[in-house]
Amino acid sequence: MAQTATLETIYGLIGPLNKKSVDLTPATTFASDLELDSLTVMDLVADIEDDFDIILPLNMLPDLETIGQVAEAVETIVAKG
Amino acid sequence: MNLLDKFDPIVELRASLPFEKADPFKVVIEEVISETEAIIGGRHTILAGTNNYMGMTFNEEAIEAAKKALDDFGTGTTGSRVLNGTYGGHKALEATIADFYDMNECMVFSTGYQANLGIISALGGKDDFVIIDADSHASIYDGCAMGNATIVRFKHNDVEHMERRLKRLPADAGKLVVVEGMYSMLGDAAPLKELLEVAKQYGCMTLVDEAHSMGFCGENGRGIAEELGVEHLADFIVGTFSKSVGTVGGFAVSNHPKFDVLRFVSRPYIFTASLPPSVVASATASIQAISRSGNRRAHLWENARQLHSGLKDAGFSMCTQTAESPIIAVHLPDVMIGTRFWEQLLEEGVYANMAAPPATPAGMFLLRISVCAQHTSEQVSEIIARFKRTAEKVGLEV
Numbered sequence: 001m002a003q004t005a006t007l008e009t010i011y012g013l014i015g016p017l018n019k020k021s022v023d024l025t026p027a028t029t030f031a032s033d034l035e036l037d038s039l040t041v042m043d044l045v046a047d048i049e050d051d052f053d054i055i056l057p058l059n060m061l062p063d064l065e066t067i068g069q070v071a072e073a074v075e076t077i078v079a080k081g
Numbered sequence: 082m083n084l085l086d087k088f089d090p091i092v093e094l095r096a097s098l099p100f101e102k103a104d105p106f107k108v109v110i111e112e113v114i115s116e117t118e119a120i121i122g123g124r125h126t127i128l129a130g131t132n133n134y135m136g137m138t139f140n141e142e143a144i145e146a147a148k149k150a151l152d153d154f155g156t157g158t159t160g161s162r163v164l165n166g167t168y169g170g171h172k173a174l175e176a177t178i179a180d181f182y183d184m185n186e187c188m189v190f191s192t193g194y195q196a197n198l199g200i201i202s203a204l205g206g207k208d209d210f211v212i213i214d215a216d217s218h219a220s221i222y223d224g225c226a227m228g229n230a231t232i233v234r235f236k237h238n239d240v241e242h243m244e245r246r247l248k249r250l251p252a253d254a255g256k257l258v259v260v261e262g263m264y265s266m267l268g269d270a271a272p273l274k275e276l277l278e279v280a281k282q283y284g285c286m287t288l289v290d291e292a293h294s295m296g297f298c299g300e301n302g303r304g305i306a307e308e309l310g311v312e313h314l315a316d317f318i319v320g321t322f323s324k325s326v327g328t329v330g331g332f333a334v335s336n337h338p339k340f341d342v343l344r345f346v347s348r349p350y351i352f353t354a355s356l357p358p359s360v361v362a363s364a365t366a367s368i369q370a371i372s373r374s375g376n377r378r379a380h381l382w383e384n385a386r387q388l389h390s391g392l393k394d395a396g397f398s399m400c401t402q403t404a405e406s407p408i409i410a411v412h413l414p415d416v417m418i419g420t421r422f423w424e425q426l427l428e429e430g431v432y433a434n435m436a437a438p439p440a441t442p443a444g445m446f447l448l449r450i451s452v453c454a455q456h457t458s459e460q461v462s463e464i465i466a467r468f469k470r471t472a473e474k475v476g477l478e479v
């Protein structure tokens with residue numbers, strides 16, 4: 001389970017894209033819950049990368065369906081340095 | 082479990098498009114009158130949506146060379162480049178392209194799609210990084226998917242965004258930056274000098290795909306890298322014969338001393354049949370003609386500028402401020418107007434391309450025209466006039 005601080009940061013980045021004011025939890029999905037199209041997801045990934053100063057490789061994205069999964073991936077990458 | 086059910090949303094989306102009189106995915110060109118005119122739906126139509134930028138499809142030397150090759154070598158090679166599929170013509174074509182680019186090495190592939198697939202998948206190994214522009218052509222994305230490298234994506238033509246990502250990569254890792262010279266949807270050129278300089282600063286190798294710039298950019302028609310004087314910063318240049326060259330096939334050129342090894346490791350080069358001798362012969366003749374085509378290049382740019390300023394003056398919302406390429410794209414407000422406009426324009430006798438998401442950036446609906454060096458300025462004026470008439474008929478406020 002990802003840390004609250006990581007999740008909070010990601011919630012903050014999603015905020016402006018959350019047009020339908022869906023409740024954000026680690027289980028929220030980008031495609032079916034938030035209904036983000038692929039272009040919006042791309043911008044969001046770029047924002048997450050810049051905020052955490054990391055790279056979220058394109059190869060990883062298909063496995064990241066929920067906010068919790070992204071948060072965990074971010075923490076793994078940050079930990080690896 | 083029906084394996085085709087997963088495509089139902091796509092079927093629905095297509096069915097929801099309000100086409101009545103024609104369908105852009107089902108256009109049949111019944112007769113080709115010239116590089117710039119055809120019969121479509123029984124109607125005499127100006128072709129303004131092909132990739133025939135240099136008008137080479139009816140180049141006499143290319144046609145003669147193809148006919149002779151057919152007679153001398155038959156219809157096909159029936160084999161891979163690395164088995165029985167390399168004829169003298171394939172080597173001569175590679176020498177012609179290397180010469181055209183003033184580079185040491187050239188590999189010819191069966192399509193441009195396979196050239197990107199073959200080079201990117203072979204170069205991008207397990208511990209390497211491939212850094213690509215978000216608006217890259219499908220062949221670049223697929224080359225990434227086929228290789229084992231970690232793929233990093235940056236915002237379209239955004240040098241700073243790319244640099245922020247390069248900074249985060251290990252200094253000593255193998256890195257390949259892949260960009261296009263000209264992007265085909267909006268017809269916008271890349272800031273290639275800045276992109277390549279930054280890539281080199283971070284120790285990356287670089288690949289430039291000149292698919293939509295070869296033939297008419299740069300003094301010799303080699304592409305944007307030539308035009309901007311940065312060819313020395315490109316380790317690999319990829320191109321296609323399916324646009325300015327007027328036939329089919331693809332290539333990669335390089336000065337890298339070890340380039341030739343790619344013939345033994347690039348699967349899209351090995352596991353497919355080589356180009357037929359007639360195609361090889363016409364590509365060779367066409368590239369030689371292109372290298373002598375300074376006047377044609379000049380006329381193509383005149384056409385592009387005439388079309389851009391004509392549509393801009395008429396009030397259309399242009400995708401680029403100036404004519405950056407022979408691709409001139411206009412924004413249309415939504416899918417309804419987009420489909421109606423495309424359809425009505427075809428009825429008026431102009432074939433252009435409608436481009437819709439997801440092929441377009443930022444969910445845009447576009448009408449793309451690509452001009453040809455063989456369009457006369459009268460034809461370009463006619464295209465502009467028919468655009469205006471179409472806008473009136475479909476109720477597009479310009």
Ligand SMILES: Cc1ncc(COP(=O)(O)O)c(C=O)c1O
Pocket residue numbers: 192193194195197218220261265290292293321322323329330331
């Ligand atoms: C940028 C780019 N690269 C490669 C290709 C593939 O070219 P080809 O038609 O030779 O497969 C295209 C054309 O669709 C392209 O636009």
